[in-house]
Amino acid sequence: MSVYTPVSEVELTGWLRNYSVGRLTACEPIKAGIENTNYFITTTQGRYVLTLFERLPADELPFYLHLMAHLARHGIPCPAPIADLSDQYLGSLKGKPAALVTRLPGRSLEQPGAQHCEELGALLGRMHLAGRSYSAYLENPRGPKWWRFAAREVMGFLEKPHQALLESELAYQGEHRFPDLPRGPVHADLFRDNALWEDSRISGVVDFYFAGVDCLLYDIAVCANDWCLKSNHGVEPGRMQALLAAYHSVRPVTALEREAWPVMLRAAALRFWLSRLYDFHLPRPGMLVHAHDPEHFRHVLESRIAAPVPWMA
């Protein structure tokens, strides 16, 4: 579980007096998530999520909170930060930076079908369109610079063939950069567990704390490597086609993006292979969650290398 900082009901009741959301009626720690302390909060006004930021640099938090606020006011179903009585999204609780955001209805889906991928593609397209008028900038914190840092840190833990794979993929990605792809704020972590569903519709996209500015295509690739996966780590063409066609119908992708697609799928696999290796071999002190298995994304990467997947829309 991930409650690093316990907060009592008395402390919460007092803290909520900074807001115009009514009286606390219930609170419940949230067990999922590894970066922050989260509580479900119910008040006489509504349902919220309270987040205490345990690890994210304080100067990056406004980027995330204002991005969520920006997307929410464009109609994207993402958590909307609640401003306090001083009109601030970012507060402080138990000495930690803290924020209150709306709690969205719905549940995540383990086995999406083509129709779900179509819905996701359309939503991702709308999110990218809405994000283009967001003016704040934060470089994707898990971009190529971080890959090289993480690779150095984990290299020593790897078997020889995996070292070779990592080195050659970093070299390949270094030779295949696409500086002219359309860029903007990306979620960068839109796995199945970060989308909530209600009545076959996406009722919420959550956890923006890996967001940053990067190629929009990268965001699609992160989704594709999770939502369209087959058990052999290849992609299932029906779901992939549905995702890409729906995205394309909202934000038409360029010829350059189609060309970059197979490389971007590899980049997205590399990023998660690296972060999982890093969390596995170099767990942070006090990290209370079992790290995800790094092998999964090594297999995905190997599959994308062995069988390059063209754009399908």
Added chain:
Amino acid sequence: MSVYTPVSEVELTGWLRNYSVGRLTACEPIKAGIENTNYFITTTQGRYVLTLFERLPADELPFYLHLMAHLARHGIPCPAPIADLSDQYLGSLKGKPAALVTRLPGRSLEQPGAQHCEELGALLGRMHLAGRSYSAYLENPRGPKWWRFAAREVMGFLEKPHQALLESELAYQGEHRFPDLPRGPVHADLFRDNALWEDSRISGVVDFYFAGVDCLLYDIAVCANDWCLKSNHGVEPGRMQALLAAYHSVRPVTALEREAWPVMLRAAALRFWLSRLYDFHLPRPGMLVHAHDPEHFRHVLESRIAAPVPWMA
């Protein structure tokens, strides 16, 4: 009905391309309301209300839209304006200023009980607290200046005793101003039909197009004269007490506000007597709605004069 400007599905579909709210799936004209043209809009993303502003001065619209946006991001359940792809709340459709706002769930209530008035009082208190950090300014467009204008316009239509009542009440209000009462943005029209309910909770406060900056106490008085009314135009103490106590528990009222309360109830009755007289005797060309009966608020005013109602909390 109040659709002054018809909009076709084709026009709407095209216009919605300025937004990131998905594809139009349904639209339906809204018959209530007398100031604007309104449609219920359903898209693949959600449910909205489209408003074409027929009469409000274009330079006042940002005050209303940004006030709703401000309150919504403070957790107040009011319509949240949706920003378009250029990040603007105010657009243009069929040559009219137009805005898209979220459609809130729930239904209005005709016969509120004390519990509903308690809920309303708490919400109004929260709305006033949240509004105090809103920095835009628009004088209450139906304040004392407008009373004097409207009185001149309607005076000739009134019977002698009603002329005398109007003149003496204007004089009384002129002698009883309270420049030091706490002020801020007020809804100023929070009648029963402008609050939506779901599961005994207020799920929406709508129609902010009479909002302005005025005494917060005036907003409570407008509510009290509608929500706490008995059939003889007096106030029902149980509901009144519930409204005021709940409000006071969120935003404690000052001694000066208690003192001003009986006068403010008369001011709120006067304002609606005048506007109903004005709409009745001087209907605007093309006004398609039957005017409300002006007599109702004359009776309310007479009752407040004959039996002054003290603050009850």
